[in-house]
Amino acid sequence: MDTLFDILWSEHLIADIGDGIGLIAIDRVMLHERTGGVALKSLAAAGRTVMAPRQAFAVMDHIVDTLPGRSDRTLMPTGTAFITETRAAARAAGIALFDLGDERQGICHVISPEQAIVLPGATLVCPDSHTGTQGAFGALAWGIGSSEAEHALATGTLRVRKPATMRVTVTGRLADGVGAKDLALHIIALVGSDGAQGHAVEFAGEGVAALDIEQRQTLCNMATEMSAFCAIIAPDEQVFAALEGRPFAPHGAAWDAAVAQWRGLASHPDARFDREVTVDAAEVAPMISWGTSPQQAVPITGAVPSAGEGAAANHRRALDYMAIEEGAALIGLPIDAAFIGSCTNSRLSDLRRAAAVVKGRKVAPGVRAICVPGSGAVKRAAEAEGIAATLVEAGFEWREPGCSMCFFAGGESFGLRERVVSTTNRNFESRQGPETRTHIGSPELVAASAIAGRIVDPRAKGEA
Numbered sequence: 137m138d139t140l141f142d143i144l145w146s147e148h149l150i151a152d153i154g155d156g157i158g159l160i161a162i163d164r165v166m167l168h169e170r171t172g173g174v175a176l177k178s179l180a181a182a183g184r185t186v187m188a189p190r191q192a193f194a195v196m197d198h199i200v201d202t203l204p205g206r207s208d209r210t211l212m213p214t215g216t217a218f219i220t221e222t223r224a225a226a227r228a229a230g231i232a233l234f235d236l237g238d239e240r241q242g243i244c245h246v247i248s249p250e251q252a253i254v255l256p257g258a259t260l261v262c263p264d265s266h267t268g269t270q271g272a273f274g275a276l277a278w279g280i281g282s283s284e285a286e287h288a289l290a291t292g293t294l295r296v297r298k299p300a301t302m303r304v305t306v307t308g309r310l311a312d313g314v315g316a317k318d319l320a321l322h323i324i325a326l327v328g329s330d331g332a333q334g335h336a337v338e339f340a341g342e343g344v345a346a347l348d349i350e351q352r353q354t355l356c357n358m359a360t361e362m363s364a365f366c367a368i369i370a371p372d373e374q375v376f377a378a379l380e381g382r383p384f385a386p387h388g389a390a391w392d393a394a395v396a397q398w399r400g401l402a403s404h405p406d407a408r409f410d411r412e413v414t415v416d417a418a419e420v421a422p423m424i425s426w427g428t429s430p431q432q433a434v435p436i437t438g439a440v441p442s443a444g445e446g447a448a449a450n451h452r453r454a455l456d457y458m459a460i461e462e463g464a465a466l467i468g469l470p471i472d473a474a475f476i477g478s479c480t481n482s483r484l485s486d487l488r489r490a491a492a493v494v495k496g497r498k499v500a501p502g503v504r505a506i507c508v509p510g511s512g513a514v515k516r517a518a519e520a521e522g523i524a525a526t527l528v529e530a531g532f533e534w535r536e537p538g539c540s541m542c543f544f545a546g547g548e549s550f551g552l553r554e555r556v557v558s559t560t561n562r563n564f565e566s567r568q569g570p571e572t573r574t575h576i577g578s579p580e581l582v583a584a585s586a587i588a589g590r591i592v593d594p595r596a597k598g599e600a
């Protein structure tokens with residue numbers, strides 16, 4: 137009567153160490169230049185090597201600039217060292233490196249499925265909090281720290297405290313014009329930003345099965361914002377089709393054997409979860425965040441709520457920071473900038489939906505609009521399909537792949553106290569620049585708001 141998480145945990149459990157901790161076999165380690173280079177360097181300094189170099193991968197995504205013509209030089213004053221040191225360490229370790237200039241380069245969580253580094257049923261770790269994104273492929277994938285990454289590289293194992301299990305069942309299907317980003321914000325607003333603390337979250341139900349594979353990644357990505365240990369969705373034919381023939385996938389008879397095994401990966405119908413949450417898809421509307429935590433989100437037609445019990449101080453701080461008042465409508469709030477990108481919403485279907493909104497229209501005067509594709513593959517596909525041209529004609533900047541303005545610490549940023557509508561996953565204080573006021577929403581919402589110059593309901597077509 138096991139849950140899918142329990143099945144994958146047992147399959148990878150080498151030893152029960154006691155006190156709720158298991159020694160877990162690690163199938164894949166993904167690294168990026170912000171935290172992964174440190175792990176590789178420290179491993180080498182200790183005189184140790186990567187145990188299974190073919191199972192470790194490194195990419196440049198966080199610190200690198202995304203301006204055309206970029207190089208090892210970065211807007212982040214101390215950024216170059218992260219790049220050059222990660223490159224040297226990855227080469228010395230003999231692991232695959234998706235470097236600047238490599239057509240496979242992109243945000244770690246976006247390129248992992250493109251390369252089939254993630255596989256159903258496998259364990260995958262990365263020193264990055266949004267690694268659970270890859271649970272969309274039925275993998276057991278979670279974020280770790282740099283020293284854990286070092287341990288995983290050296291030994292192919294990790295000591296892990298076994299999380300509790302939680303299932304979020306979505307009944308029915310999302311309405312037209314409502315997507316996985318809205319669903320994720322709806323769930324986070326419901327359970328809170330620590331609502332899944334210590335839990336492995338399985339997303340299930342008709343509303344999840346009906347999501348395409350890119351939307352499932354958006355949903356699993358956002359589970360980090362409710363503090364989940366990891367997110368997972370039972371893999372289906374769509375997952376296998378998305379991975380088949382990709383560079384690091386098994387091929388030929390090995391592929392057929394793998395798929396036969398993956399088809400059985402699901403929670404037992406009678407599996408018991410430590411916690412169950414049910415969401416009615418029909419109740420999910422396009423969502424937007426108003427505050428400085430992803431849980432501070434409301435339907436686009438809603439207003440800034442009053443403080444819940446015991447939360448007055450945080451609530452007041454968020455209101456002041458965002459320069460917004462209780463009871464105020466979100467629709468109509470003037471914006472300075474719009475950002476489409478990040479491991480949440482920078483895949484081809486995200487950009488396609490944004491382009492459909494802006495086609496033949498212009499970004500409002502005075503609004504800075506930027507689109508950063510999640511990977512080289514997404515970028516090339518978007519250019520071939522005319523998506524890039526549509527965005528550029530509308531007035532968007534079209535950039536090289538990377539984390540970019542999802543993450544001010546990379547060096548790229550919006551201006552002081554600018555109000556930004558963004559497809560990213562975090563609206564924390566100063567996340568996108570000094571004291572920036574970030575409102576997170578779907579690609580459609582961000583695109584429509586960029587055109588209007590203020591926050592709008594993406595369903596109100598032509599209303600700008």
Ligand SMILES: CC(C)[C@H](C(=O)O)[C@@H](O)C(=O)O
Nearest residue numbers: 170171198263264265266543
């Ligand atoms: C820099 C990195 C470790 C960080 C994370 O862990 O998530 C970043 O990706 C983020 O989104 O804040």
Ligand code: SF4
Nearest residue numbers: 266478479539542543
């Ligand atoms: S795109 Fe943003 S959230 Fe995703 S890994 Fe990069 S910095 Fe983190």
